[in-house]
Each structure stands twice: as C-alpha cells, then as structure tokens.
Amino acid sequence: MFRTRITAALAVLALTTGCGAADMTRQASPFADARGARTVTLSVPSWVGAQANVAVVEYLLEHELGYRVDTVQMDEVPAWDALSQGRIDALLEDWGHPEQEKRYVEEKKTIVRGGDLGVTGHIGWFVPDYFAERHPDVTDWKNLNKYADRFRTAESGGKGQLLDGSPAYVTHDKALVKNLKLDYQVVFAGSEAAQITQIEQFAKEKKPFLTYWYTPQWLFEKVPMTEVKLPPYKKGCDADPEKVACAYPHTPLQKFLNAGFAKDGGKAAAFLRKFKWTTEDQNEVSLMIAERKLPPEEAAKRWVDGHASTWKAWLP
Incomplete structure (x- = not known):
C-alpha cells in the first residue's frame, strides 16, 4: 500500500515520476554499475515515515559499513518497476501492491522479499x-x-x-x-x-x-x-x-530487494534484510524530520546515538 533526499537539498530538488517530471525509473546512480563500487541505491517514497527508514539505513550503511548510498525519490508503483530493472536496490516500506508482487516476485523473479520492516501500517x-x-x-x-x-x-x-x-x-x-x-x-x-x-x-x-x-x-x-x-x-x-x-x-509493512542485489550485494544486502524496527522508533525519527525540521542525516545520527543495542543487531 499506502502512501512517501533524504538530504536537505532534496526537498527543493526532488524529482518524481509524474507527468512532465524526470523519469527516475530510467536513471540509475552514476556508480550503480561501476565494478567493485560499494554503492547502494534506495528508493524514497514521499511520506516521512518512509524517509525515516532511509535516513537511518543510509547513515548506518555509510558510517558503519563503508558504503556510498544513492537515493531516488519516486512514487510507489514506479519504484517497483525501477527495482525490477535494477535501477534501485531496495524498497524499505511497501504498503501492499499485489499486482506488482505477483509480476516481479512470483513470475519474473527479478525482485525478492526482504522481510518485515517491523511496522504495521x-x-x-x-x-x-x-x-x-x-x-x-x-x-x-x-x-x-x-x-x-x-x-x-x-x-x-x-x-x-x-x-x-x-x-x-x-x-x-x-x-x-x-x-x-x-x-x-x-x-x-x-x-x-x-x-x-x-x-x-x-x-x-x-x-x-x-x-x-x-x-x-x-x-x-x-x-x-x-x-x-x-x-x-x-x-x-x-x-x-x-x-x-x-x-x-492492517498491513505488516514489507521490504523488497532487487534479486541480483540480494544475491551479490554482500554486507549491504544482509544488513537490509536484518533491518527491522518498531513504530515508536520510526515515529521518533519522523518527528525530528517533519516537526523539528532536522536534516534527515542529523535525525538519523541522534537516533543511532541513542539506540546502539537495536541497530548493532542489524550489522552482518
């Protein structure tokens, strides 16, 4: 279902897949296909809860696992298409898209399930x-x-x-x-x-x-x-x-990974599979971003600094 970078500039420069906007399903990270590049490309929906997921994941991938994270803002259905094509590596919060799941997970097998997010929507x-x-x-x-x-x-x-x-x-x-x-x-x-x-x-x-x-x-x-x-x-x-x-x-929110990334994504793929937090965790970060107007990276850092026992369990 439902539903929506996470840098300060994204609010101004956000690109969507709407009519007249750039087609983000056709644009990959410039590092996405570089041999040996430790880059993960994530989709960011437009709602703040999903942005909170990405903020924390991005911070930990960069600061704990040494990856570069590239983020792309797009709507839900185009994100499924981009994930299937390998234009992005992971969707961290899906509210239920049975048609896309049937097409890409069950039939084409270009996308695999990444497990529960831990939040029920x-x-x-x-x-x-x-x-x-x-x-x-x-x-x-x-x-x-x-x-x-x-x-x-x-x-x-x-x-x-x-x-x-x-x-x-x-x-x-x-x-x-x-x-x-x-x-x-x-x-x-x-x-x-x-x-x-x-x-x-x-x-x-x-x-x-x-x-x-x-x-x-x-x-x-x-x-x-x-x-x-x-x-x-x-x-x-x-x-x-x-x-x-x-x-x-009531929908237990799900994560999905590009099939190739799930197989060859190393520690990043293993980390994203393990990433699972609570509604309270997500709301804590969301509130800092949306209400207190903190940059997402700063909100993520504050959460990470106060919840080491939670996120260390996600590390491969």
Whole structure:
C-alpha cells in the first residue's frame, strides 16, 4: 500500500515520476554499475515515515559499513518497476501492491522479499478528537451523511470534504464514497506535507474535518484523531478497486530487494534484510524530520546515538 533526499537539498530538488517530471525509473546512480563500487541505491517514497527508514539505513550503511548510498525519490508503483530493472536496490516500506508482487516476485523473479520492516501500517478515515468528543456517532460511517455539511469546504462542491493526500498513494476513497452512498467529495491535497498543513490549520481553528490518514504517523501526537469505523475488512473485499465497500486492512509493512542485489550485494544486502524496527522508533525519527525540521542525516545520527543495542543487531 499506502502512501512517501533524504538530504536537505532534496526537498527543493526532488524529482518524481509524474507527468512532465524526470523519469527516475530510467536513471540509475552514476556508480550503480561501476565494478567493485560499494554503492547502494534506495528508493524514497514521499511520506516521512518512509524517509525515516532511509535516513537511518543510509547513515548506518555509510558510517558503519563503508558504503556510498544513492537515493531516488519516486512514487510507489514506479519504484517497483525501477527495482525490477535494477535501477534501485531496495524498497524499505511497501504498503501492499499485489499486482506488482505477483509480476516481479512470483513470475519474473527479478525482485525478492526482504522481510518485515517491523511496522504495521493501517489506512483509515479520521476526524479530530475535539469533534468526535462532541459528536461520538460520527465515528460510525453510517452517520457520516448527517455531518456532511459540517465537513463542507470551498473545494468540495457543496458536499462534505474527504481530504486525501497524493493521488499516487494507495487509496480506495473514491470507490468507498460512491459504493457507500456518501454525500462527500474526495479532495486531494497533493502530498503528505500539503495534507499535514491543511490538517494543522483545521486543528488550529478547531474546525471539523474528515481525512484519509494512516498509522504510524507522527502527526497524531500533535493533532489527536479518532478513526471512523468503515464496514469491516474481509480478505478479498478490496480485490476489485471499483467495488470496494470495506475498511482498509492492517498491513505488516514489507521490504523488497532487487534479486541480483540480494544475491551479490554482500554486507549491504544482509544488513537490509536484518533491518527491522518498531513504530515508536520510526515515529521518533519522523518527528525530528517533519516537526523539528532536522536534516534527515542529523535525525538519523541522534537516533543511532541513542539506540546502539537495536541497530548493532542489524550489522552482518
């Protein structure tokens, strides 16, 4: 699923695979094919939790194992294509892409599983606690139409607004709104950062809002939110994207490696397989990057300095 360099300059120079942008699936690190080069190329999605993974992995690969790390920001599905082609070596946080997994892992065998990240992800619809406390029935989807006018915005066309982030993230929200017959309009903020800005503004003004959001995510510490209960998830209920009428699953997030890198990547590949941390660990680094505005490398260093017993177990 879901979902998103990690240098200070990346925020300004980030390249994506969107229309009109550079095609990062066609661009490898200049060191990627050099004989004997100790270089690892990692994909960085656009959400801060995934950036936290890469920040810590990059820091340890460079400072403990002596590798150069090259990073490329791209959306989730193009990252699978790039991983299959060997343009990147590893994906550290996948929220579930069964079509890509079937094609590349099971059929082409160009990608192999890298194990659990250690974090369980969950996408859902959330309202702020301050609204749920006054209107507790809003946490049942069957009552959402009752509150549609309270969630209306200038962008939602007379309907209630369901705020989403990037259209590139895993989302069934348009189908859910349609199939559950809800008087709402999905409005995309465009990115996680833009969505956070809107949520924070709503919270500052104590305005009601309904938003697509996910755990783990550091923003819950700043803006407490309550999940709206959608129809229960059952295996296969989301198989047809057009007919989805159920909640999102809880997904143990996975790592994937390029098959060639997994075989010949030496200590780097072994380290990435062993890399596994907790939701609390990820949120600690995410908070430093997103809220405290630390450069990712500095956030990673601070975490590494305080958690030696955790990361030393990852070293080959």
